[in-house]
Amino acid sequence: DQQVKQNSPSLSVQEGRISILNCDYTNSMFDYFLWYKKYPAEGPTFLISISSIKDKNEDGRFTVFLNKSAKHLSLHIVPSQPGDSAVYFCAASPYSGGYQKVTFGTGTKLQVIP
Amino acid sequence: EAGVAQSPRYKIIEKRQSVAFWCNPISGHATLYWYQQILGQGPKLLIQFQNNGVVDDSQLPKDRFSAERLKGVDSTLKIQPAKLEDSAVYLCASSLGGLGYGSGANVLTFGAGSRLTVL
Secondary structure (H helix, E strand, C coil), X not given: CCCEECCCCEEEEECCCCEEEEEEECCCCEEEEEEEEECCCCCCEEEEEEECXXXXXXXXXXXXXXXXXXXXXXXXXXXXXXXXXXXXXXXXXXXXXXXXXXXXXXXXXXXXXX | CCCCEEECCEEEXXXXXXXXXXXXXXXXXCEEEXXXXXXXXXXXXXXXXXXXXXXXXXXXXXXXXXXXXXXXXXEEEEECCCCHHHCEEEEEEEECCCCCCCCXXXXXXXXXXXXXXXX
């Protein structure tokens, strides 16, 4: 059962334009969401997060939007740069007090074309 | 701060052989995770430690996989005997863990991974 879904395996965007990566989740217990970026031969690196008490979080060129009623979140990258070309993973966790189990989606490969 | 260290980076073995992966998390991180990432898929949690206790190993194939975290620091993941379908990247991650809703306690820092090829 895939609780975190990224339905677009790949995305190509022109440099300078907006990249929008989407993520859907099914577990209503999830209330903390994260995006990770992964380059080849490296581990994923944390990019940005959002808790369920917010609907938007911004960090420089990266903005994450959360729509709890739709169980949907998206990552916007503006403007897109060639260095943003990587695989992006959406991840989610429930608040469970003592520890947090983080579940990852299948990833979206973003290619930013110069 | 030093990152999460993993070794070996690459390992090629034949099926039915055994292999072990080592992970040294970020100093002070209470929670340690082992994920399996098969090509084209997202990371799948195998086991999660809080200090030296196991808090989740529901997706660990316990007939062939084992993991330990002695003294709540380093961890070792072992596969014995290996199968062809175990070919994957094994990612170790750590986090502060514990109470910390929204504070970044569940932001994982990953190592570079150990790529296993089973022939």
